[in-house]
Amino acid sequence: MFDKDKPSGTLVVAAVLSLVCSVAVSTAAIMLKPLQERNKLQAMHAEILKVAGLAAESGDIDALFEQQIITRMVDLETGEYVEGIDPRSFDQRAAARDPQQSTSVPRDQDIASIKRRANHALVYLVGDAESPELIILPVHGYGLWSTLYGLLALDTRENTIKGITFYEQAETAGLGAEITNPRWQAQWVGKQVFDESGDVQFQLVKGGVNSASEAAQFQVDAISGATLTSNGVTNLVRYWMSAQGFGPYLAKLR
Numbered sequence: 161m162f163d164k165d166k167p168s169g170t171l172v173v174a175a176v177l178s179l180v181c182s183v184a185v186s187t188a189a190i191m192l193k194p195l196q197e198r199n200k201l202q203a204m205h206a207e208i209l210k211v212a213g214l215a216a217e218s219g220d221i222d223a224l225f226e227q228q229i230i231t232r233m234v235d236l237e238t239g240e241y242v243e244g245i246d247p248r249s250f251d252q253r254a255a256a257r258d259p260q261q262s263t264s265v266p267r268d269q270d271i272a273s274i275k276r277r278a279n280h281a282l283v284y285l286v287g288d289a290e291s292p293e294l295i296i297l298p299v300h301g302y303g304l305w306s307t308l309y310g311l312l313a314l315d316t317r318e319n320t321i322k323g324i325t326f327y328e329q330a331e332t333a334g335l336g337a338e339i340t341n342p343r344w345q346a347q348w349v350g351k352q353v354f355d356e357s358g359d360v361q362f363q364l365v366k367g368g369v370n371s372a373s374e375a376a377q378f379q380v381d382a383i384s385g386a387t388l389t390s391n392g393v394t395n396l397v398r399y400w401m402s403a404q405g406f407g408p409y410l411a412k413l414r
């Protein structure tokens with residue numbers, strides 16, 4: 161017979177309680193998963209609209225995204241759009257871990273320290289897919305403590321940067337994490353990535369940009385006290401704009 165005052169009774173109560181609690185936690189986790197996924201996607205849509213300069217303070221973010229942004233998948237090696245796969249089903253981070261869907265980055269080319277690169281990438285476009293006025297490219301690379309995930313918006317008419325955002329990183333608050341500061345990000349707007357011969361010249365400069373210099377059009381102030389994170393940002397932009405990243409795609413658009 162069950163006697164709660166006996167050691168066996170205590171064990172039975174503990175076991176039943178654990179079972180009830182674990183069922184409750186698992187049910188909540190399973191039921192909340194779709195909601196979490198939807199919120200994650202909506203947060204990404206908000207970042208894309210923000211970096212494109214289309215952010216609405218309020219309103220239906222998903223509807224605005226559907227209206228304004230074309231999502232396409234690019235084969236990074238050929239620079240061609242990939243047809244027949246729903247871009248919404250593509251997870252670039254999972255693809256980068258899957259040997260079937262990714263390529264190992266040779267050490268001498270791995271300036272962004274990403275080790276593997278997915279064969280495909282999503283691009284977000286404003287205007288027409290064949291000659292977009294704005295291209296928003298997902299970029300990532302290693303900073304000091306963490307991988308920095310960002311979106312770089314390029315204005316194809318002006319050949320300049322329209323905006324940058326870093327939506328995921330774990331650098332030190334007040335130091336490396338200042339890459340998320342909108343005042344610092346504002347310096348990127350209007351800067352150029354490529355010189356006239358198509359070489360990537362963009363970089364963050366320690367000690368501040370000399371606005372009188374020729375090179376200032378390609379430069380943004382590095383974060384002071386966070387040279388290593390800043391170098392990571394320069395390197396990730398250089399990697400993703402190079403022939404190993406979006407180079408072939410950007411060349412096709414030009």
Ligand SMILES: Cc1cc2nc3c(=O)[nH]c(=O)nc-3n(C[C@H](O)[C@H](O)[C@H](O)COP(=O)(O)O)c2cc1C
Nearest residue numbers: 304331332335336337383384385386387388389390
């Ligand atoms: C606790 C701590 C956290 C730091 N966090 C960062 C960081 O997030 N990013 C970074 O580049 N440097 C960080 N640093 C500083 C680096 O170790 C290094 O000194 C710095 O990047 C050099 O930049 P500076 O030449 O602009 O001073 C941190 C240092 C300490 C002690």
